[in-house]
Amino acid sequence: MSSELTEPGTGPTGAAPTLSEVAKRAGVSSITVSRVVRMPDLVAPETRARVEQAMRDLGYIPNLVAGALASARTNSVGVLVPTIANSIFADTVQGLSDKLEPLGFSVILAQSRYDAAREDRMLAALLSRRPEAIIMVGSPATEDGSRLLRNARIPIVETWDLPANPIDAVAGFDNYKAGVAVAKHLVAQGRKQLAFIGGDDPRGTRRWFGFRDEALARGLAEPRRLILDRKDSGSVAAHARLPGVDAVFAANDAHAIGFMSGLRKAGVLRDGPASAQPVAVIGLGDLEMGQLISPTLSTISVHGDAIGRTAATLTLERGGERRIDLGFELVLRDSG
Amino acid sequence: MSSELTEPGTGPTGAAPTLSEVAKRAGVSSITVSRVVRMPDLVAPETRARVEQAMRDLGYIPNLVAGALASARTNSVGVLVPTIANSIFADTVQGLSDKLEPLGFSVILAQSRYDAAREDRMLAALLSRRPEAIIMVGSPATEDGSRLLRNARIPIVETWDLPANPIDAVAGFDNYKAGVAVAKHLVAQGRKQLAFIGGDDPRGTRRWFGFRDEALARGLAEPRRLILDRKDSGSVAAHARLPGVDAVFAANDAHAIGFMSGLRKAGVLRDGPASAQPVAVIGLGDLEMGQLISPTLSTISVHGDAIGRTAATLTLERGGERRIDLGFELVLRDSG
């Protein structure tokens, strides 16, 4: 209340200092303070020094909420992922924020938890903060969500897939082809009874279709498909539930490693190379962990952080190619 | 430009519709629209229906930036983590946003990358968005960062540790005691030559001190400490670099699993129980992966998501206990 609390070094008063308080203390108008913060080159050195001193004295922190309203630029990007825990999407978030944070953009993070209704709510919540772009994993699950984004008039980047009709920009890879590549490899290895384990989210399902189609095209029986609950480790897909199967494609490395641990318990895991494995296992994601276990995990390697960085780039430049296929790589190790 | 574009169903005009445009269309004042959005009970049903129709027609999305400025409430929380990729902190972010998102709070995420200068910049960047609370992993690395937070006059939650002089609230566990517990267990198991591998961040260092102090107190030689670079997998800490060592505490499970893979290559890993292991290995974090490898990983289990949820709770209620010790648990499996 009393003005003694306002003295430098005494700590903050109740309310945060504003531009015009700084201006008053420095003996300039508020626009000059604003310039010192945003375009210091336009301000004479002595004036600038006085203003900077005043900012330090008061512990001034610009209010970007007010700035955003006045300038219609929030310097923020909305990011929507299904989940961030235990997931390769964390790499993507890392990649994009590494690119955006130095440019002064903040990341507003939301999780859909693979729930379409929650996704729509989160999209609306993100948009109401007026981000300058939205980056999401996959594509909106509902028509409502899609409309929301189309009407938003900001760059939208869909990632981790290559949708046929993207809203705007895309940074991902072809999940169908990844499934094809795995099936092709397993067939070439002489495997006969294929199976797929994983979730039934859109991208996992696309992998499954590629995998199945290729197996059928190569004259194999239709592969088994075991849909795992999101919280299951892959080990619940015990070998017992896949009798006769000699090759498994897991929709992600975590499931693959879990499944291998099931195989190990069942004694159907060798320490030798892929050719020695009674059951081949291929994952997707290329977790570091896959190289540390034994046998080492063969996998489809996808660069989650590159997807994030590319998505960030796509939000910044409106022109140029808007559909970036970052590809994938079949990394063969000892498991299959 | 022309008004035909404004017709319902035709898609958005250049600019997003505002409250007062909705109000005009519904034939009410803007405050009534505002009430329909925020306190619908205060509006008569017929009026409300008319306003809701107008909002739908125009595709109105409230502008929370303006709302935040007017009401001095941003409904956002700043979250600062060292890193989100490949890290247990993702669990914490998941936990806290699961708690906060349903309440209408957005999460503004920033990463310090274990860099003190970047941490300070990120703290300032977060504060300039006027979040209603800040949740961070650990404590500010610098005095500047600390002052920034103390002056911010919002709830601050430090997590993953129990600092002696917290800024405000705390949700974590005692890293020193975790180190003690591991050393105690290894000594009881008859191990003689201990070693510690991990980073030299504040929390890892605290674990090391507890570990070392307890080893010394039990009459053992001072344990070896191998400081790993953040991007190293634990496997670089090959057994070759730790001659004579018969027990290792890794500051996190990823390092532990990496180290075990090194041991496996060196042939010093048994499939039997802990007592059969020439070198005991204990991790920290309790990654699911630890139960899937062989031998299964003994570890200090910490509930990253519970830390996040607790931190969220602490931001919401200003009264009550501000220092929550969520503890840890030594989970003994086959590795040590």
Add this chain to the structure above:
DNA sequence: TTCTTTCATGTTAGCGCTAACATGCAGCGA
């Protein structure tokens, strides 16, 4: 009937900042 309360809605001012447009002054060539 008249006063009071309750409910539904409106009016006014302002949150803290920035865009856009002044203003004023020094330096300079003609």
Add this chain to the structure above:
DNA sequence: TCGCTGCATGTTAGCGCTAACATGAAAGAA
């Protein structure tokens, strides 16, 4: 001397919304 230019700074208005305080009508109380 007079513009003219470029630089440093200021003035004004308003971003889209909400808090706080009216207002007016209907419903009950006395």
